[in-house]
Amino acid sequence: MSKKKNKVVTIYDIANELNYSPSTISRALKNHKSIGKDTTKQIQETAKKLGYRPNSLAASLRNNRSNNIGILIARINRPFISSLISGVENSARAAGYNVLISQSDDNYKNEVANAKALYDSRVCGIVASLSMETKNADHFKQFLEQDIPVVFVDRVPSDLNSYRVIIDNYSAGYKATEHLIQQGCTRIAHFAGAQHLNIYKLRKNGYIDALKAHGITPDKELLIYMNTMSFEEGQEATSKLLNMKKPPDAIFSSNDTAAVSAIMQAKKQGVKIPEELAVIGFNDDPIASIVEPALSSISHPAMKMGELSTKRILEHADKKIEQGVSEITVLDTEVIVRASSLRKK
Amino acid sequence: MSKKKNKVVTIYDIANELNYSPSTISRALKNHKSIGKDTTKQIQETAKKLGYRPNSLAASLRNNRSNNIGILIARINRPFISSLISGVENSARAAGYNVLISQSDDNYKNEVANAKALYDSRVCGIVASLSMETKNADHFKQFLEQDIPVVFVDRVPSDLNSYRVIIDNYSAGYKATEHLIQQGCTRIAHFAGAQHLNIYKLRKNGYIDALKAHGITPDKELLIYMNTMSFEEGQEATSKLLNMKKPPDAIFSSNDTAAVSAIMQAKKQGVKIPEELAVIGFNDDPIASIVEPALSSISHPAMKMGELSTKRILEHADKKIEQGVSEITVLDTEVIVRASSLRKK
DNA sequence: ATAATTTACGCAACCGATTGCCTTTATTTT
C-alpha cells in the first residue's frame, strides 16, 4: 500500500536540491550563457534525475504567449485540409509546439468566434484557410496588432497583408485547360467555385486565358458558376451540359468532387470518357484514383504547405519585423494525367 | 497618428474601474453566489464594456488544468480519423474548450512522446486511438493518476481501465459475413488486420463465428492476415486468392482501402463483381461510393464517436470518481449494401 | 598592486486569475 507522493517537480525542487536559486535553475535549463558550464550541466542532470517537466502554462503566462500554433480551417474532414493539418502538426511537434485546431464549417461567424478563441488562448501563431463565406478578414487583425504571425493557406484573403502559402492557381487553371486542349478538346466547360474566393477566380482566369491563347473563344454557356462544388451540384451541371445542342467535349472542374460526379453522371448518360468527354479535376483527392476512368487532376502539395506554414511561424520570431511584412510562398502544382483526360496515347 | 493603447484588460482593470477587489471581480464573472446580484450584474456589464477577455493561461496555471482537450491518433488524414476529430472539435468548441491534436504516424515511440507532450500541456482530458504498433498502454497511466480522463476510441487497449467509445466490432464482422452468406456466398475470404489490435481480432472472430453459425467451416487459406491493410497488400492478397484452384466467391475486408483494391484487382483479372466475387469493406470511406461497382461496407459513426468522447471528458469532472471507473460506450454499425455485394436483387 | 571587467548567480517583482479564510454588515431567530 505504498502511496506514491506523485508530487510534480518544479524548478524550486531542483533549486532546493542543489542550493541554487530558482532563477539560476531556470536559466541553466535554457542554457543561458550567464550560468557556468558546470553548474548548467549539474542542474540539467539533476532535472532529469528528478524527472522535472516544465510547466508550459507558467512560462506562457509570464511570456504572454504559448507554444501552441492555432489552425483555423473550414472543415477538417476533407482530404486536402486533413493533409494540410497533418503537415502543420508534424513540423510543429518536431519543434516542440502543440497544435490547436478549429473549424468553421464554412461559416463566417464561426470563423470569427474561432479566431477570437485562438487569440484568447495566446497562440504563438496561426495557420488559416478562409471559410466559403468569408469576405472580410478583419478578425485576423487582432493577431497582427500583437505581432502574432498569421499564415494564410490556400484560401487567402485579398485585403490583408500577411504571410501566404499558396499555389499558383492561375497557372494551374491554365495548365489544366491547356492539357485538355492538347488532347484535342475544343469545347471545354469549366466548373467554377464561388468567385469571391480568389482561388476559384484565379483558376477560372487561367482557364479563360488558356482558351484565348489557343485561339478558342470562351463560351459563357460552358462556364458554370457553382456554390459549394458538391457532388450534387456537379451532377446537375453535367447533366445540363450534356443536354445542350452543342455539348462540351471536356470539363475542367475546380475540385475533384464535382469532377468525379461529372464522370459518374456522364457514364450514366452513356457518354464515353474521355472520348466524348474529357475531364480533369483539382486537388488530386483519393477518390480521383478510384473513380473509373481514373480522374486527371491538379495535385496540391498539401502536407508540404502545412510544413511551410509552420516554418513561417517559427521563423517569424527571429526576424526583424518590418512594417506590413507579407511574405508569399508559391508552390508548384502538377498536372496528374489519368485516363479521364487521356485521348491521345 | 492616434496610437491605441491596446492594453489588454484584466480583472484588475475592472476592479479599479468599479472599486471592488479583484477577487470580487473574479467571483462575479463566474456568478459566484457569494457576490450580490446587483454587483455581479454591474461587474459583468463593465467587463463587457471594457472588452475584458479572460486570460485562460492564468486560470489554467492556477488550477493546474487547461481548457484543452488532447487528441492522440495515428494519422490525421484518414477519413475515419478526420471525421472523429471533427466530432471532437465541434462539441469541444461548443463547450468552450480547445482541441490539441497529435499524431503518431502509427509509431509507438511517437505516441509515447505525444502523450507526454499532451500531459505537459495540462490537457483536461484526452481522446486516444492507438497506433498500429502499440501493445502497451502504460503511457496513459500518467493521466489516470492525476484523474485526467482518457477516452479511448476505436483502437482501444485491452489492458487499461478507462473510458471507451467503440463499435461492436465482433457483431459488425458477424453482420458483414452473414450478409455475404445471405447473398449466396460460401467461400468467403477475410482480410484481417494486425491481430494485436482488438478491432481487427474481433472483426475476424465475428467472421469466423458467422461462418460456423451458418454451417460453413472456416478455411485457413481464406483468412489473410495483413500488416497495414494498404492498397498494395490488398491487391497482392486478392491476386493470390483469385489464383487458387478453388478461389473464394467473396471477400470481407477489415477496411475499405484493401476492399477497393480487391475490386480493382479482380476487375483487372476479369473477375466479375459481385457475380463471381462479392466484396464488402469496413468504414464506409468516401472511396466506397466512388469505386465501381460501389463497395458495400460497414459504416462507423465517426463524428458521433468524437462527440461522445468529448462528452465523456466534460462529464468526468461532475462525477464522483470511483476507483477504476471504466465506462464503455458501444455504438451501432450499419451494413451499407451497395453493388459490390448485391447478388440477389 | 590596483582598477576595470567579466563571470556567475541571487533577489524580488511579475504574468492574471483563483480561493481559503476573515471581516463587516444585514437579516433572522428566540
Add this chain to the structure above:
DNA sequence: AAAATAAAGGCAATCGGTTGCGTAAATTAT
C-alpha cells in the same frame, strides 16, 4: 433586544517560470 446566522466582499497567498537589476567573486588589464 441580544444572539445567531447569513450575505457580501476583501486580503493575501498561490500556481511555476521568467527576467531586469544588483552584487560578490574571479579574471584581465594597466
